[in-house]
Amino acid sequence: MSTEYFQRRQHILIDKLAKESLDGMIVTNLIHIRYLCGFTGSSATLLITADQVHFITDGRYVVQSEKEVKGANVIIDSIPHYEVIKKHNLLTSNQNIGFDGNNVSHQGYQQISKVLANINLKNITGVVEKMAMSKDEKELEAIRTAVEITDKAFAEVLPMIKIGVEEKVIANQLSFLYRKYGDSDSDAFAAIVGTGPNSAKPHHKPTDRKIGPGELLVIDSGAKFAGYHADMTRSFATKGYSDEQKSIYDIVLDAQVKSIEGIKSGVSCKSIDSIARDHIANEGYSKFFDHGLGHSLGLEIHEDPRFSKVSEDILEENYVMTVEPGIYVPDIGGVRIEDDIIVTKNGAEILNKTSKEFQVIS
Incomplete structure (x- = not known):
């Protein structure tokens, strides 16, 4: 499927997030990531904002991400994905960022909150699922x-x-x-x-x-x-x-x-x-x-x-x-x-x- 095919989905999601007064979303569900950019591997995070889409994974998926990921900037790193977001300054202070509480554990939420302490997190569930209906x-x-x-x-x-x-x-x-x-x-x-x-x-x-x-x-x-x-x-x-x-x-x-x-x-x-x-x-x-x-x-x-x-x-x-x-x-x-x-x-x-x-x- 083409880059434009997945970009259409990404833009629909960005519009839905904007209606919720959100500047972006951290996507961790692998099925949702596949739906939004085409990646079929077993470890990834997708950060979607109005300005850019970032796909984060590790060195096991260099070749696979180059082949599969569409409409996103690929970042390969060995450190935890939330640390990658902080390391590359992918978000700015006080941005309102959504996450799907159905797919983030309590421990995961604590990690996001600690590493990305300068942003405002909001639990937003079901948004990708509704798109996929x-x-x-x-x-x-x-x-x-x-x-x-x-x-x-x-x-x-x-x-x-x-x-x-x-x-x-x-x-x-x-x-x-x-x-x-x-x-x-x-x-x-x-x-x-x-x-x-x-x-x-x-x-x-x-x-x-x-x-x-x-x-x-x-x-x-x-x-x-x-x-x-x-x-x-x-x-x-x-x-x-x-x-x-x-x-x-x-x-x-x-x-x-x-x-x-x-x-x-x-x-x-x-x-x-x-x-x-x-x-x-x-x-x-x-x-x-x-x-x-x-x-x-x-x-x-x-x-x-x-x-x-x-x-x-x-x-x-x-x-x-x-x-x-x-x-x-x-x-x-x-x-x-x-x-x-x-x-x-x-x-x-x-x-x-x-x-x-x-x-x-x-």
Whole structure:
């Protein structure tokens, strides 16, 4: 991506800071730094002011920063980053500088206050996250690619999903295929594969448990491409499944379809969550659906806004959201069905192509 691409983001942030009477911001969250200048390494600080943008890192990243960092003056030094700001006189006395308290520990705040005692610090949270909610065309392209890789991997894994196969075998094969078809930064998160009683654990870690007859199976996984995440869940039943297991599947699928039908720009996230939650409650399973309906996707797997009972956010065009209702009943099993969607002016574009039809494994 070009220097101008990242400078546009930097200028938007500077304008937002000015409205808060701030002269600049110290950015320490590495995902936010990547969003603002393109750096993908594991140690950096970004200082943004109206006059200049400074990127600070150490000698491990000389070559990487030269290649990746856009729109910022690169400073390489071995001393703590706040000391670098002081050493190079990058800030003047009594400037009002913001920091994100969600990403600075109490100890970190004490360090900033001690080293940069001549400036006025202000905790300003969520400003970069709000900028990142609406995705531009390059971001949407990356997410589409991540979803396409996810679909392709699922299609290849599906024939190997049989009674007697271990959970971790499925998870490992998905990870391998993401790397085969994507880039080196290929797993959006550690795959969730749960069969039988494990399917009723929403964030189960795969084990050597084998798929058995008369069970439900949940597979939640996603690829990552150019830093952007996909996130898809499909559920299955095995030969010998019960009528209640099939009923649970149908209820979850109906809840998901109805929720997606309600999505469009200008609608509240809370109201979309209620569509699924009310449907599941009306079918008698309210206490078995106890997580939010979905979340945004981007450079992080879980971003704001969220579909939840307490959300105050309103959907806008080009938000990328997951829609993932679930029912988890101990001793019976769990079902979750999840797609990634792009919010449009009049609806939602479903990105995933993997079938959601009820499938029985033998």
